[in-house]
Amino acid sequence: MIEINNLKFGYKRNKLVIDDISLHIRKGYIHGLLGKNGTGKTTLLKLVAGLLFPDSGEIKAMGFEPMKRKVGFLSDLFFLPEEFDVYKMSIENYVKTHSVFYPNFSEEDFYNYLEEFEITNKKSKLNSLSFGTKKKVIIAFGLATHAKLMILDEPTNGLDIPSKAQFRKIILRAMTDETTIIISTHQVRDLHNLIDSILIMDEGKILLAANNQEITSKLYFGIEAQPIQTQDKLYSEDTIGGNVFVKENKNFEESNIDIELLFNAVFQNKAKIQSLFPNKKGE
Amino acid sequence: MEFNINRFIALLKRELMVGSRNYLNVIFILLILGIKEVSSILFSLEYNFPLDNGDGFSILIGILTIAVSIQVLRASETKMKSNFGNSILIPASSTEKYLLEFIKVFIVIPVLYTSSIIFLFLIRQYLLTNLVGELPKGFSYLLVIKYQLKDYISILPLYSIVLYFSLFKKQMAILSVVFIVFSVLIFSTLDQLIGGVIAGKTVFNILPYYGTQGFNTFLIIFEVGLFLFFQYLSYLRIKEREV
Numbered sequence: 042m043i044e045i046n047n048l049k050f051g052y053k054r055n056k057l058v059i060d061d062i063s064l065h066i067r068k069g070y071i072h073g074l075l076g077k078n079g080t081g082k083t084t085l086l087k088l089v090a091g092l093l094f095p096d097s098g099e100i101k102a103m104g105f106e107p108m109k110r111k112v113g114f115l116s117d118l119f120f121l122p123e124e125f126d127v128y129k130m131s132i133e134n135y136v137k138t139h140s141v142f143y144p145n146f147s148e149e150d151f152y153n154y155l156e157e158f159e160i161t162n163k164k165s166k167l168n169s170l171s172f173g174t175k176k177k178v179i180i181a182f183g184l185a186t187h188a189k190l191m192i193l194d195e196p197t198n199g200l201d202i203p204s205k206a207q208f209r210k211i212i213l214r215a216m217t218d219e220t221t222i223i224i225s226t227h228q229v230r231d232l233h234n235l236i237d238s239i240l241i242m243d244e245g246k247i248l249l250a251a252n253n254q255e256i257t258s259k260l261y262f263g264i265e266a267q268p269i270q271t272q273d274k275l276y277s278e279d280t281i282g283g284n285v286f287v288k289e290n291k292n293f294e295e296s297n298i299d300i301e302l303l304f305n306a307v308f309q310n311k312a313k314i315q316s317l318f319p320n321k322k323g324e
Numbered sequence: 325m326e327f328n329i330n331r332f333i334a335l336l337k338r339e340l341m342v343g344s345r346n347y348l349n350v351i352f353i354l355l356i357l358g359i360k361e362v363s364s365i366l367f368s369l370e371y372n373f374p375l376d377n378g379d380g381f382s383i384l385i386g387i388l389t390i391a392v393s394i395q396v397l398r399a400s401e402t403k404m405k406s407n408f409g410n411s412i413l414i415p416a417s418s419t420e421k422y423l424l425e426f427i428k429v430f431i432v433i434p435v436l437y438t439s440s441i442i443f444l445f446l447i448r449q450y451l452l453t454n455l456v457g458e459l460p461k462g463f464s465y466l467l468v469i470k471y472q473l474k475d476y477i478s479i480l481p482l483y484s485i486v487l488y489f490s491l492f493k494k495q496m497a498i499l500s501v502v503f504i505v506f507s508v509l510i511f512s513t514l515d516q517l518i519g520g521v522i523a524g525k526t527v528f529n530i531l532p533y534y535g536t537q538g539f540n541t542f543l544i545i546f547e548v549g550l551f552l553f554f555q556y557l558s559y560l561r562i563k564e565r566e567v
Contacts, residue, residue: 092566110412112331115415141334
């Protein structure tokens, strides 16, 4: 779906925001792009969407070079920026004026998604809605385009707690084998049970690129009443329920990924993680 | 070059829906700026003074009018970076997006400007006659259109440069206008100098076949070339814009 080779990009000549990244992003997966603030997540997404041009290296998405902005590429891409403004028009008119550009757009799906988000008045003016509601409308529109590549930058920012659950539900419903969704966030809990593959970025580089199966085959996520004492431990912290930890999965035990623990473990053991997951292309 | 007529019509419809308020604002601005033009036409008819807008000041006013109008039409895009990104990612080809800009800048703005001036004359004729008297002899609406067309042709190459430079600044509309005017003035000075060298004396008209300079084939080719060159640069700019 997306092939990135030796990608470099900087807003200023002497400072790289994306520093020699090579990645393979597979189709049919929901990829979570995680990282601290200012590590280059949004920049990477903009490069993949063709909103920025690489300084060097190459990107191929759905067989297109994003920077060429071919109609075939753009009509199969939906990009939700972190911050956005809406036009002064009703939801109905927004759909009428924008859906024509997306050959696979389904009006029925759009209104179903809106219903799921509990937005019933399609005559509402977009600019009069709250930020969270605007976001829901745009997300519903994006999913109804049935674009093959959906890039969502901090989609859950501004959504209330029930809406975050609705968001996860709708995303899973919209997912097909042909769809690839990349969700960038620093609110890792919002992606719980949603993503199939994790990309962690730091200072313009990829620290980890692996799918869930690969991660749980090499790392074990557990909880004990008391902190465990083992050399395999990568990270642990005390919680009300006990001591949660991540350790190397030398015994091939089964566990569920705790994204927040994984994130902290990666940042505390960069070298170890890189030795455990040497193939940063995430294949 | 990808071009699809249905997609282009959809792009035009979107532009009207998204930017309707901007168009109303532009009409308001053009009505205000049109007062100067109305005064000039009335003055020239009243005192039998030749109306030649080829001087530097008139060019500056003309360029300012265009620059402000373009920036106001782009208000929806420039208001937020994300909206600018959205317009880049609208599934239409660069050719279609360029043609949209071309129509906005080279057709819609001049038509709105001429319509605003005609509207002001209508007000002058039907509502203000009792206060300020009849319109001067020799006035006709056809004459107004003729004057506007003449001015339009005279600044067309600079108009082309305005479009190109207006595609650079994404935010800060006022800065953009200053940037555009400054760039255009540099080019217009160079243009006048070249015209002066070729025609043998100072050329105040951008297209020297109207006004005092008479007809000069080389200059016309030069001006048309300048127009096309900046149109091509504008197309490339639209193709390669980044957020």
